[in-house]
Amino acid sequence: AREWHLAARPEGWPKPEDFALVAAPVRQPGPGEILVRNEYLSVDPYMRGRMNDVKSYVPPFQLGAAMDGGAVGYVVASQADGFEVGDAVLHGLGWREYATLDAKHAVKVDPKLAPLSYYLGVLGMPGLTAYAGLLEVASFKEGDTVFVSGAAGAVGSLVGQIAKLKGAARVIGSAGSAEKVAKLVEDYGFDAAFNYKDGPVREQLAKAAPEGIDVYFDNVGGDHLEAAIGALNVHGRVTLCGAIAQYNDTSAPAGPRNLALAIGKRLRLQGLLVRDHAALQPQFVAEVAGWLKDGSLRYDETVVDGVENTAEAFLGLLRGDNTGKMVVRLAS
Numbered sequence: 001a002r003e004w005h006l007a008a009r010p011e012g013w014p015k016p017e018d019f020a021l022v023a024a025p026v027r028q029p030g031p032g033e034i035l036v037r038n039e040y041l042s043v044d045p046y047m048r049g050r051m052n053d054v055k056s057y058v059p060p061f062q063l064g065a066a067m068d069g070g071a072v073g074y075v076v077a078s079q080a081d082g083f084e085v086g087d088a089v090l091h092g093l094g095w096r097e098y099a100t101l102d103a104k105h106a107v108k109v110d111p112k113l114a115p116l117s118y119y120l121g122v123l124g125m126p127g128l129t130a131y132a133g134l135l136e137v138a139s140f141k142e143g144d145t146v147f148v149s150g151a152a153g154a155v156g157s158l159v160g161q162i163a164k165l166k167g168a169a170r171v172i173g174s175a176g177s178a179e180k181v182a183k184l185v186e187d188y189g190f191d192a193a194f195n196y197k198d199g200p201v202r203e204q205l206a207k208a209a210p211e212g213i214d215v216y217f218d219n220v221g222g223d224h225l226e227a228a229i230g231a232l233n234v235h236g237r238v239t240l241c242g243a244i245a246q247y248n249d250t251s252a253p254a255g256p257r258n259l260a261l262a263i264g265k266r267l268r269l270q271g272l273l274v275r276d277h278a279a280l281q282p283q284f285v286a287e288v289a290g291w292l293k294d295g296s297l298r299y300d301e302t303v304v305d306g307v308e309n310t311a312e313a314f315l316g317l318l319r320g321d322n323t324g325k326m327v328v329r330l331a332s
């Protein structure tokens with residue numbers, strides 16, 4: 001079987017040579033363990049931070065060792081109570097074809113309720129990030145005007161749609177291509193959208209939100225955050241979810257230069273870590289699965305085939321090749 005190793009720590013933008021696909025023996029499960037054949041691997045922006053040798057909220061990848069991340073697959077051998085061959089599970093040993101792990105670290109999922117890959121996206125970590133980040137962290141309420149960046153991605157596309165479903169007055173999104181902008185308005189029901197590459201975010205946001213915004217869900221940081229601070233109304237709230245515009249920066253980012261505006265406007269800017277919101281999981285799954293079933297929530301995936309293309313899928317995610325969730329499908 002094959003697994004991905006981090007061959008070198010990227011400086012700035014990662015390169016294909018920073019990753020290596022390596023042959024690895026398949027270890028049979030010991031007591032309490034399961035062996036899983038992975039079907040889908042997740043590639044996520046936070047993995048870029050794990051490629052740096054710095055202390056953070058997730059430990060760094062080790063050089064020359066297998067990388068990890070979200071994955072779903074089927075149990076092919078089990079020495080754990082409650083796990084049978086054929087069970088579908090979500091676990092944390094992605095970036096590889098086969099995973100042997102303590103069954104305590106696997107969660108059974110139902111492939112009849114939703115396609116397996118959905119547990120890496122809309123029904124999984126990014127979905128809960130959107131749901132908790134909007135409803136809990138931003139204290140979203142009916143009638144709010146919401147702006148979300150990275151709006152055509154896994155988290156952002158859900159933030160905008162959930163805001164609409166929960167009674168937002170107006171939802172505005174930004175994304176990096178004309179196709180994505182069209183999708184936001186036509187498929188996801190955003191009221192307005194713009195391509196941040198077309199001109200200053202501040203100007204485009206002012207046009208899209210003439211009455212200002214009440215909530216900003218930040219996936220990008222930098223000029224997006226600065227523009228949002230400028231556009232926020234009094235008592236506005238910001239969910240600081242990600243700052244993908246600076247993940248490959250080699251020097252400290254500038255700004256936001258207008259943070260002092262937060263004083264007079266009594267803004268609240270709050271960081272989000274999805275793992276703090278596990279208590280919301282049952283409510284989140286019930287509500288989101290319902291919306292998927294009745295067609296009121298649209299969910300897109302960009303699927304890359306083959307374990308050998310995992311590093312390329314990750315690089316593509318950073319470039320914006322994806323619409324919706326980027327996943328890698330393994331040949332079975």
Ligand code: NDP
Pocket residue numbers: 044045046125126129150151152153154155156174175176177180196219220240241242243244245246272273274275317318319320321322323324325326
């Ligand atoms: P996405 O599906 O949104 O994929 C990343 C997207 O980022 C790309 O498609 C690209 O779209 C956009 N992007 C890349 N570079 C830039 C740039 N310079 N400026 C603006 N947009 C850029 O990923 P996720 O939905 O998985 O994650 C979205 C954000 O949420 C990330 O910042 C991530 O780190 C964060 N996150 C945080 C969590 C937490 O617990 N705090 C949990 C999960 C995610 P485009 O074509 O529009 O540029």
